[in-house]
Amino acid sequence: MINSIKDEILKRLLAANGEAVSGQDLADVLGVSRTAIWKHMQTLQEEGYTFETIKKKGYLLTGVPNSLSPTQIELFLQTEHFGRELHYYDVVDSTQTIAHKLAQEGAPHGTVVIGEEQTAGRGRMARPWESAHGTGIWMTVIVRPDVTPQQASSYTLVVAVAITMAIKTLYQHVEPAIKWPNDLLINGKKCTGILTEMQAEADCVQALLVGIGINANQGAADFSPDIAEIATSLRLEAGEEINRAALVASILQYLEQFTALYVKEGFASIKALWEQLSCTIGQRIEVTTIRERFEGVASGITNDGVLQLTQDDGTVRIIYAGDIKL
Numbered sequence: 203m204i205n206s207i208k209d210e211i212l213k214r215l216l217a218a219n220g221e222a223v224s225g226q227d228l229a230d231v232l233g234v235s236r237t238a239i240w241k242h243m244q245t246l247q248e249e250g251y252t253f254e255t256i257k258k259k260g261y262l263l264t265g266v267p268n269s270l271s272p273t274q275i276e277l278f279l280q281t282e283h284f285g286r287e288l289h290y291y292d293v294v295d296s297t298q299t300i301a302h303k304l305a306q307e308g309a310p311h312g313t314v315v316i317g318e319e320q321t322a323g324r325g326r327m328a329r330p331w332e333s334a335h336g337t338g339i340w341m342t343v344i345v346r347p348d349v350t351p352q353q354a355s356s357y358t359l360v361v362a363v364a365i366t367m368a369i370k371t372l373y374q375h376v377e378p379a380i381k382w383p384n385d386l387l388i389n390g391k392k393c394t395g396i397l398t399e400m401q402a403e404a405d406c407v408q409a410l411l412v413g414i415g416i417n418a419n420q421g422a423a424d425f426s427p428d429i430a431e432i433a434t435s436l437r438l439e440a441g442e443e444i445n446r447a448a449l450v451a452s453i454l455q456y457l458e459q460f461t462a463l464y465v466k467e468g469f470a471s472i473k474a475l476w477e478q479l480s481c482t483i484g485q486r487i488e489v490t491t492i493r494e495r496f497e498g499v500a501s502g503i504t505n506d507g508v509l510q511l512t513q514d515d516g517t518v519r520i521i522y523a524g525d526i527k528l
Protein backbone atom coordinates (compact mmCIF):
# COMPACT_ATOMS: atom_id res chain seq x y z
CA MET A 203 0.00 0.00 0.00
CA ILE A 204 1.12 3.54 -0.62
CA ASN A 205 2.46 5.39 2.42
CA SER A 206 1.57 9.02 1.76
CA ILE A 207 3.83 10.75 4.33
CA LYS A 208 6.85 8.80 3.11
CA ASP A 209 5.92 9.61 -0.51
CA GLU A 210 5.54 13.29 0.38
CA ILE A 211 8.97 13.34 2.01
CA LEU A 212 10.47 11.73 -1.06
CA LYS A 213 8.71 14.12 -3.43
CA ARG A 214 10.08 17.09 -1.48
CA LEU A 215 13.61 15.68 -1.42
CA LEU A 216 13.47 15.11 -5.19
CA ALA A 217 12.00 18.55 -5.82
CA ALA A 218 14.84 20.13 -3.82
CA ASN A 219 17.12 19.32 -6.76
CA GLY A 220 20.43 18.83 -5.02
CA GLU A 221 19.63 21.10 -2.05
CA ALA A 222 19.28 19.78 1.51
CA VAL A 223 15.80 19.74 3.08
CA SER A 224 15.43 20.45 6.79
CA GLY A 225 13.90 17.68 8.89
CA GLN A 226 12.12 20.29 11.01
CA ASP A 227 10.57 21.90 7.91
CA LEU A 228 9.39 18.48 6.74
CA ALA A 229 7.88 17.76 10.15
CA ASP A 230 6.11 21.16 10.22
CA VAL A 231 4.72 21.05 6.71
CA LEU A 232 3.56 17.43 6.95
CA GLY A 233 2.19 17.86 10.48
CA VAL A 234 4.20 15.01 12.05
CA SER A 235 6.99 14.76 14.63
CA ARG A 236 10.72 14.86 13.90
CA THR A 237 10.88 11.26 15.10
CA ALA A 238 8.25 10.26 12.53
CA ILE A 239 10.30 11.95 9.78
CA TRP A 240 13.42 10.13 10.97
CA LYS A 241 11.57 6.78 10.87
CA HIS A 242 10.39 7.40 7.30
CA MET A 243 13.96 8.31 6.32
CA GLN A 244 15.13 4.98 7.78
CA THR A 245 12.50 3.14 5.71
CA LEU A 246 13.54 5.01 2.56
CA GLN A 247 17.15 4.04 3.27
CA GLU A 248 16.11 0.39 3.60
CA GLU A 249 14.42 0.70 0.19
CA GLY A 250 17.71 1.81 -1.37
CA TYR A 251 17.54 5.64 -1.26
CA THR A 252 20.76 7.25 -0.07
CA PHE A 253 21.19 10.56 1.79
CA GLU A 254 23.76 12.79 3.32
CA THR A 255 22.83 14.50 6.56
CA ILE A 256 24.19 18.04 6.37
CA LYS A 257 24.65 19.85 9.66
CA LYS A 258 22.13 22.64 10.25
CA LYS A 259 20.66 22.09 6.78
CA GLY A 260 19.05 18.65 6.77
CA TYR A 261 18.76 15.75 4.39
CA LEU A 262 20.32 15.70 0.93
CA LEU A 263 19.12 12.98 -1.44
CA THR A 264 22.14 11.40 -3.14
CA GLY A 265 20.77 8.24 -4.76
CA VAL A 266 17.52 6.67 -5.92
CA PRO A 267 17.08 2.89 -6.35
CA ASN A 268 15.89 1.37 -9.61
CA SER A 269 13.14 -0.52 -7.82
CA LEU A 270 9.45 -1.07 -8.38
CA SER A 271 8.37 -0.18 -4.85
CA PRO A 272 5.03 1.63 -4.57
CA THR A 273 6.96 4.75 -3.51
CA GLN A 274 8.96 4.75 -6.76
CA ILE A 275 5.95 4.04 -8.99
CA GLU A 276 3.82 6.66 -7.23
CA LEU A 277 6.37 9.30 -8.23
CA PHE A 278 5.40 8.80 -11.89
CA LEU A 279 1.80 7.56 -11.66
CA GLN A 280 -0.91 9.72 -13.23
CA THR A 281 -3.82 7.28 -13.36
CA GLU A 282 -7.17 7.37 -11.65
CA HIS A 283 -7.58 3.64 -10.87
CA PHE A 284 -4.74 1.59 -12.36
CA GLY A 285 -1.94 0.99 -9.86
CA ARG A 286 -3.68 2.91 -7.08
CA GLU A 287 -3.88 -0.39 -5.20
CA LEU A 288 -0.45 -1.91 -5.54
CA HIS A 289 0.86 -5.12 -3.95
CA TYR A 290 4.63 -5.22 -4.06
CA TYR A 291 6.78 -8.25 -3.22
CA ASP A 292 10.47 -8.94 -3.32
CA VAL A 293 10.09 -12.63 -4.25
CA VAL A 294 6.89 -14.39 -5.34
CA ASP A 295 6.16 -17.68 -7.07
CA SER A 296 4.03 -15.96 -9.71
CA THR A 297 2.20 -12.63 -9.65
CA GLN A 298 -0.63 -14.42 -11.50
CA THR A 299 -1.25 -16.73 -8.52
CA ILE A 300 -1.42 -13.81 -6.09
CA ALA A 301 -3.64 -11.79 -8.43
CA HIS A 302 -6.09 -14.71 -8.81
CA LYS A 303 -6.49 -14.83 -5.04
CA LEU A 304 -6.84 -11.06 -4.68
CA ALA A 305 -9.42 -10.94 -7.49
CA GLN A 306 -11.48 -13.65 -5.78
CA GLU A 307 -11.34 -11.59 -2.59
CA GLY A 308 -12.76 -8.60 -4.46
CA ALA A 309 -9.67 -6.52 -5.33
CA PRO A 310 -10.76 -3.41 -7.27
CA HIS A 311 -10.40 -2.70 -11.01
CA GLY A 312 -6.81 -1.67 -11.76
CA THR A 313 -5.16 -3.46 -8.80
CA VAL A 314 -1.54 -4.29 -9.59
CA VAL A 315 0.67 -7.09 -8.23
CA ILE A 316 4.42 -6.72 -8.78
CA GLY A 317 7.30 -8.99 -7.84
CA GLU A 318 10.99 -8.12 -8.14
CA GLU A 319 11.55 -11.83 -8.76
CA GLN A 320 9.32 -14.80 -9.64
CA THR A 321 10.39 -18.31 -8.76
CA ALA A 322 7.66 -19.93 -10.87
CA GLY A 323 6.87 -17.29 -13.50
CA ARG A 324 4.74 -18.77 -16.23
CA GLY A 325 3.98 -17.98 -19.84
CA ARG A 326 1.38 -19.17 -22.30
CA MET A 327 0.91 -22.90 -22.83
CA ALA A 328 2.38 -23.58 -19.36
CA ARG A 329 5.87 -22.54 -20.47
CA PRO A 330 8.21 -21.19 -17.78
CA TRP A 331 8.96 -17.44 -17.82
CA GLU A 332 12.44 -16.34 -16.70
CA SER A 333 11.98 -13.70 -14.00
CA ALA A 334 15.32 -12.92 -12.35
CA HIS A 335 15.54 -10.48 -9.43
CA GLY A 336 15.36 -6.75 -10.19
CA THR A 337 15.94 -7.09 -13.90
CA GLY A 338 12.51 -7.01 -15.50
CA ILE A 339 8.94 -5.98 -14.94
CA TRP A 340 6.92 -8.91 -13.66
CA MET A 341 3.41 -7.73 -12.92
CA THR A 342 -0.24 -8.70 -13.08
CA VAL A 343 -3.03 -6.17 -13.45
CA ILE A 344 -6.52 -7.09 -12.28
CA VAL A 345 -9.00 -5.61 -14.75
CA ARG A 346 -12.77 -5.76 -14.42
CA PRO A 347 -14.12 -4.66 -17.80
CA ASP A 348 -17.82 -4.69 -18.47
CA VAL A 349 -17.61 -7.10 -21.44
CA THR A 350 -18.64 -10.70 -22.15
CA PRO A 351 -16.11 -13.56 -21.88
CA GLN A 352 -16.21 -13.81 -25.69
CA GLN A 353 -15.40 -10.13 -26.20
CA ALA A 354 -12.61 -10.35 -23.61
CA SER A 355 -10.51 -12.57 -25.86
CA SER A 356 -9.32 -9.48 -27.77
CA TYR A 357 -8.18 -7.68 -24.60
CA THR A 358 -4.64 -9.05 -24.88
CA LEU A 359 -4.28 -7.01 -28.08
CA VAL A 360 -5.34 -3.87 -26.21
CA VAL A 361 -2.67 -4.58 -23.60
CA ALA A 362 -0.05 -5.06 -26.32
CA VAL A 363 -0.95 -1.65 -27.78
CA ALA A 364 -0.70 0.02 -24.34
CA ILE A 365 2.76 -1.45 -23.64
CA THR A 366 4.03 -0.58 -27.12
CA MET A 367 2.85 3.03 -26.78
CA ALA A 368 4.50 3.34 -23.35
CA ILE A 369 7.84 2.03 -24.65
CA LYS A 370 7.70 4.29 -27.71
CA THR A 371 6.86 7.32 -25.56
CA LEU A 372 9.80 6.81 -23.16
CA TYR A 373 12.37 5.40 -25.61
CA GLN A 374 11.70 7.04 -28.93
CA HIS A 375 14.58 5.39 -30.76
CA VAL A 376 13.32 1.89 -29.91
CA GLU A 377 10.86 0.26 -32.34
CA PRO A 378 8.77 -2.40 -30.62
CA ALA A 379 6.39 -4.37 -32.85
CA ILE A 380 3.43 -6.53 -31.84
CA LYS A 381 3.50 -10.16 -32.88
CA TRP A 382 -0.06 -11.52 -32.70
CA PRO A 383 -1.41 -12.23 -30.21
CA ASN A 384 0.74 -11.53 -27.17
CA ASP A 385 4.40 -10.80 -27.90
CA LEU A 386 6.37 -7.60 -28.38
CA LEU A 387 9.48 -7.94 -30.49
CA ILE A 388 12.35 -5.53 -31.00
CA ASN A 389 14.58 -6.21 -33.98
CA GLY A 390 12.91 -9.61 -34.28
CA LYS A 391 13.63 -10.70 -30.69
CA LYS A 392 11.10 -11.04 -27.88
CA CYS A 393 11.22 -8.45 -25.11
CA THR A 394 7.68 -8.76 -23.73
CA GLY A 395 5.04 -11.45 -23.24
CA ILE A 396 1.45 -11.10 -22.11
CA LEU A 397 -0.58 -13.81 -20.38
CA THR A 398 -4.27 -13.00 -19.94
CA GLU A 399 -6.29 -15.30 -17.70
CA MET A 400 -9.95 -14.95 -16.83
CA GLN A 401 -12.32 -15.43 -13.91
CA ALA A 402 -15.81 -15.58 -15.38
CA GLU A 403 -19.36 -16.79 -15.00
CA ALA A 404 -21.44 -17.97 -17.95
CA ASP A 405 -21.82 -14.60 -19.66
CA CYS A 406 -20.02 -12.23 -17.35
CA VAL A 407 -16.34 -11.49 -16.79
CA GLN A 408 -15.50 -11.24 -13.09
CA ALA A 409 -11.86 -10.31 -13.67
CA LEU A 410 -9.09 -10.49 -16.20
CA LEU A 411 -5.66 -11.23 -14.79
CA VAL A 412 -3.29 -9.54 -17.18
CA GLY A 413 0.22 -10.87 -16.67
CA ILE A 414 2.92 -8.70 -18.20
CA GLY A 415 6.54 -9.81 -18.42
CA ILE A 416 9.03 -7.27 -19.77
CA ASN A 417 12.74 -7.90 -20.13
CA ALA A 418 13.98 -4.49 -19.05
CA ASN A 419 17.56 -4.39 -17.76
CA GLN A 420 19.02 -7.81 -18.58
CA GLY A 421 22.37 -8.03 -20.30
CA ALA A 422 22.82 -10.62 -23.08
CA ALA A 423 24.50 -13.05 -20.66
CA ASP A 424 21.54 -12.95 -18.26
CA PHE A 425 19.28 -15.05 -20.51
CA SER A 426 19.48 -18.84 -20.23
CA PRO A 427 20.87 -20.69 -23.28
CA ASP A 428 17.29 -21.84 -24.04
CA ILE A 429 16.17 -18.32 -24.95
CA ALA A 430 19.43 -16.40 -25.50
CA GLU A 431 18.97 -16.44 -29.29
CA ILE A 432 15.35 -15.30 -29.31
CA ALA A 433 15.12 -12.91 -26.34
CA THR A 434 16.24 -9.34 -25.87
CA SER A 435 15.85 -6.63 -23.25
CA LEU A 436 14.88 -2.98 -23.53
CA ARG A 437 18.28 -1.99 -22.14
CA LEU A 438 20.08 -3.96 -24.83
CA GLU A 439 17.95 -2.30 -27.52
CA ALA A 440 17.82 1.22 -26.09
CA GLY A 441 21.48 1.29 -25.02
CA GLU A 442 20.62 2.77 -21.64
CA GLU A 443 19.44 1.68 -18.19
CA ILE A 444 15.65 1.41 -18.09
CA ASN A 445 13.75 3.26 -15.36
CA ARG A 446 11.33 0.44 -14.61
CA ALA A 447 9.07 2.49 -12.31
CA ALA A 448 8.57 5.19 -14.96
CA LEU A 449 7.77 2.50 -17.53
CA VAL A 450 5.26 0.75 -15.24
CA ALA A 451 3.51 4.09 -14.61
CA SER A 452 3.34 4.87 -18.32
CA ILE A 453 2.00 1.39 -19.16
CA LEU A 454 -0.70 1.75 -16.50
CA GLN A 455 -1.69 5.14 -17.88
CA TYR A 456 -2.05 3.86 -21.45
CA LEU A 457 -3.78 0.73 -20.19
CA GLU A 458 -6.34 2.75 -18.23
CA GLN A 459 -6.99 4.96 -21.26
CA PHE A 460 -7.28 2.13 -23.83
CA THR A 461 -9.34 -0.06 -21.49
CA ALA A 462 -11.94 2.69 -21.13
CA LEU A 463 -12.10 3.06 -24.92
CA TYR A 464 -12.30 -0.71 -25.41
CA VAL A 465 -15.17 -1.09 -22.94
CA LYS A 466 -17.07 1.80 -24.53
CA GLU A 467 -16.47 1.15 -28.22
CA GLY A 468 -14.98 -2.34 -28.51
CA PHE A 469 -11.71 -3.53 -30.04
CA ALA A 470 -12.71 -1.95 -33.38
CA SER A 471 -11.77 1.47 -31.94
CA ILE A 472 -8.16 0.33 -31.33
CA LYS A 473 -7.79 -1.92 -34.37
CA ALA A 474 -6.16 0.68 -36.67
CA LEU A 475 -3.53 1.50 -34.05
CA TRP A 476 -2.89 -2.21 -33.45
CA GLU A 477 -2.35 -2.72 -37.19
CA GLN A 478 0.05 0.20 -37.33
CA LEU A 479 2.10 -1.20 -34.42
CA SER A 480 2.05 -4.83 -35.54
CA CYS A 481 4.70 -6.75 -37.47
CA THR A 482 2.30 -9.60 -38.25
CA ILE A 483 0.01 -8.31 -40.97
CA GLY A 484 1.24 -8.89 -44.53
CA GLN A 485 3.81 -11.48 -43.36
CA ARG A 486 4.02 -15.10 -44.37
CA ILE A 487 3.49 -17.03 -41.14
CA GLU A 488 3.38 -20.57 -39.83
CA VAL A 489 0.58 -21.22 -37.36
CA THR A 490 0.64 -23.96 -34.72
CA THR A 491 -2.58 -24.71 -32.87
CA ILE A 492 -3.28 -27.56 -30.42
CA ARG A 493 -4.49 -29.68 -33.33
CA GLU A 494 -2.54 -28.74 -36.45
CA ARG A 495 0.12 -26.69 -38.21
CA PHE A 496 -0.41 -24.68 -41.40
CA GLU A 497 0.87 -21.59 -43.18
CA GLY A 498 -0.18 -18.63 -45.27
CA VAL A 499 -0.14 -14.84 -45.27
CA ALA A 500 -1.53 -12.96 -42.26
CA SER A 501 -3.98 -10.87 -44.25
CA GLY A 502 -5.79 -8.95 -41.56
CA ILE A 503 -7.47 -8.83 -38.22
CA THR A 504 -11.20 -8.68 -37.53
CA ASN A 505 -13.04 -6.17 -35.36
CA ASP A 506 -12.93 -8.86 -32.65
CA GLY A 507 -9.14 -9.19 -32.78
CA VAL A 508 -9.21 -12.52 -34.59
CA LEU A 509 -6.41 -13.14 -37.09
CA GLN A 510 -7.22 -13.84 -40.75
CA LEU A 511 -4.86 -16.06 -42.70
CA THR A 512 -4.97 -16.34 -46.48
CA GLN A 513 -3.69 -19.73 -47.59
CA ASP A 514 -1.90 -20.41 -50.87
CA ASP A 515 -5.13 -21.66 -52.48
CA GLY A 516 -6.85 -18.37 -51.62
CA THR A 517 -9.01 -19.68 -48.80
CA VAL A 518 -9.18 -17.52 -45.69
CA ARG A 519 -8.86 -19.15 -42.28
CA ILE A 520 -9.75 -17.54 -39.00
CA ILE A 521 -7.25 -18.03 -36.16
CA TYR A 522 -8.63 -17.61 -32.67
CA ALA A 523 -5.61 -18.88 -30.77
CA GLY A 524 -2.24 -20.38 -31.47
CA ASP A 525 1.46 -19.74 -31.86
CA ILE A 526 2.79 -18.08 -34.97
CA LYS A 527 6.23 -18.10 -36.52
CA LEU A 528 7.12 -15.16 -38.75
Ligand code: BTN
Pocket residue numbers: 295296297298320322323324325326327329331333339340341342384385394395396397413414415416
Ligand atom coordinates in the same frame (compact mmCIF):
# COMPACT_ATOMS: atom_id res chain seq x y z
C1 BTN B 1 4.21 -15.42 -22.70
O1 BTN B 1 4.86 -14.79 -23.53
O2 BTN B 1 4.07 -16.63 -22.79
C2 BTN B 1 3.57 -14.66 -21.56
C3 BTN B 1 4.53 -14.35 -20.45
C4 BTN B 1 3.89 -13.65 -19.26
C5 BTN B 1 4.85 -13.47 -18.10
C6 BTN B 1 4.24 -12.65 -17.00
S1 BTN B 1 5.44 -12.11 -15.83
C7 BTN B 1 4.16 -11.55 -14.77
C8 BTN B 1 3.06 -12.58 -14.81
N1 BTN B 1 3.32 -13.63 -13.87
C9 BTN B 1 3.58 -14.80 -14.46
O3 BTN B 1 3.84 -15.87 -13.88
N2 BTN B 1 3.48 -14.66 -15.78
C10 BTN B 1 3.15 -13.31 -16.17
